[in-house]
Amino acid sequence: MAAPEEPELSQAQTEKLLQFQDLTGLESMDQCRRTLEQHNWNIEAAVQDRLNEQEGVPSVFNPPPSRPLQVNTADHRVYSYIVSRPQPRGLLGWSYYLIMLPFRFTYYTLLDIFRFALRFIRPDPRGRVTDPVGDVVSFIHSFEEKYGRSHPVFYQGTYSQALNDAKRELRYLLVYLHGEDHQDTDQFCRSTLCTEEVVTFLNTRMLFWACSTSKPEGYRVSQALRENTYPFLAMIMLKDRKMTVVGRLEGLIQPEDLINQLTFIMDANQTHLMSERLEREERNQTQVLRQQQDEAYLASLRADQEKDRKKREEEEQLRQEEEKVRQTALAEERRRRTLEEEKERKSECLPPEPPADDPESVKIVFKLPNDTRVERRFLFGQSLAVIYDFLFSLKESPEKFQIVTNFPRRVLPCLPTEEQPNPPTLKEAGLSRSEVLFVQDLTDD
Numbered sequence: 001m002a003a004p005e006e007p008e009l010s011q012a013q014t015e016k017l018l019q020f021q022d023l024t025g026l027e028s029m030d031q032c033r034r035t036l037e038q039h040n041w042n043i044e045a046a047v048q049d050r051l052n053e054q055e056g057v058p059s060v061f062n063p064p065p066s067r068p069l070q071v072n073t074a075d076h077r078v079y080s081y082i083v084s085r086p087q088p089r090g091l092l093g094w095s096y097y098l099i100m101l102p103f104r105f106t107y108y109t110l111l112d113i114f115r116f117a118l119r120f121i122r123p124d125p126r127g128r129v130t131d132p133v134g135d136v137v138s139f140i141h142s143f144e145e146k147y148g149r150s151h152p153v154f155y156q157g158t159y160s161q162a163l164n165d166a167k168r169e170l171r172y173l174l175v176y177l178h179g180e181d182h183q184d185t186d187q188f189c190r191s192t193l194c195t196e197e198v199v200t201f202l203n204t205r206m207l208f209w210a211c212s213t214s215k216p217e218g219y220r221v222s223q224a225l226r227e228n229t230y231p232f233l234a235m236i237m238l239k240d241r242k243m244t245v246v247g248r249l250e251g252l253i254q255p256e257d258l259i260n261q262l263t264f265i266m267d268a269n270q271t272h273l274m275s276e277r278l279e280r281e282e283r284n285q286t287q288v289l290r291q292q293q294d295e296a297y298l299a300s301l302r303a304d305q306e307k308d309r310k311k312r313e314e315e316e317q318l319r320q321e322e323e324k325v326r327q328t329a330l331a332e333e334r335r336r337r338t339l340e341e342e343k344e345r346k347s348e349c350l351p352p353e354p355p356a357d358d359p360e361s362v363k364i365v366f367k368l369p370n371d372t373r374v375e376r377r378f379l380f381g382q383s384l385a386v387i388y389d390f391l392f393s394l395k396e397s398p399e400k401f402q403i404v405t406n407f408p409r410r411v412l413p414c415l416p417t418e419e420q421p422n423p424p425t426l427k428e429a430g431l432s433r434s435e436v437l438f439v440q441d442l443t444d445d
Helices: 010-026 028-039 042-056 090-121 133-149 159-169 185-193 196-205 215-224 255-268 270-349 384-392
Strands: 079-082 170-179 206-212 232-239 240-248 361-367 371-378 401-405 434-442
Touching: 010 028, 010 042, 028 042, 133 185, 133 215, 133 255, 133 401, 159 170, 159 206, 159 215, 159 232, 159 240, 170 185, 170 215, 170 401, 185 255, 196 206, 196 255, 206 215, 232 255, 232 270, 240 255, 270 384, 371 384, 384 401
Parallel strands: 079 240, 170 206, 361 434
Antiparallel strands: 170 232, 232 240, 361 371, 401 434
């Protein structure tokens, strides 16, 4: 089954969609549209929520777990302004008031008794807050349906989020609790709250949060602020590092009087707000200074660590070079000992030198690379390998060498090879009874 198509946007909604995309930088048009629809196409509230998300504040449509409200309401210096209902005038007014007084008393008494008894039968559903954002958004929608869209910008989030924003931005927060059943609520909304001068004043001077006390979120705030009557307004600000109620306005107040009273409260607490701003700026400067000091310390620490690392590397490299020299010396010593042992073994295995008068003897004079001469007699029938072993056993002879005749110049094959595993005898090599042979050093080769 195909998904239902989304309704087409009006020209005004399309313009808001493009404007919202320009302000927030979002690339997805679908995401822009969903965000605006969640905020009932209120572009100011949608942009505010989006900016809050970018600053790390949870979205009003994805709030953090609910926690107890932390607002100081025990300050006895709270400014309180209560507007009493007008007294009856004239004989006719007093007559009507006295006639309706018993009925009014009876009605409200029975209503209170009924509500009190109802609590034992069915607990008040408002006592359990499950969707605080939904409560606020639902109130805003019902308010606009009844009183229109010309009203102060409602903060579209929970009460706790409004407190956090006001605290972070060091702004005043005006809380309005809407009592739907109160007789003065309708007149206050139409004649005071939605007037142009009040809307302009509130939008430019403070955050404005409102909710109906019939909603769980509004009821929870009502229990925290403990209002006496409706309409009820509370001015909250950061004071002595706590969000504190600094003013309470109750009753049917007129637009000009409302602006005057709010201005008076703001002027009376301006020094506290300035003090908080200066203190926060000082804390920020201290934090920046501490951060710079920490960065400088870390840079110095990294430099010291790098210096230690290079020192360790140099020490390790020196140790390795010394170890390499030591191992080389040990290897050379082992090689020298092995060579001496081999020379001794070859010397012990040499056949005895024949006498000079032996007709089969050959007298050979060897000229070594160090210009020394060595003379010895051999037999014609002995292998050239015997000559080689004799020379190898000498201490003056090099480690590797070959034996060369003078004229004609040729190298004697003294060592076995694959082609000639048994070297020839002296007679087979063509040597005479007296020879001079040269020992050529091959150690470098």
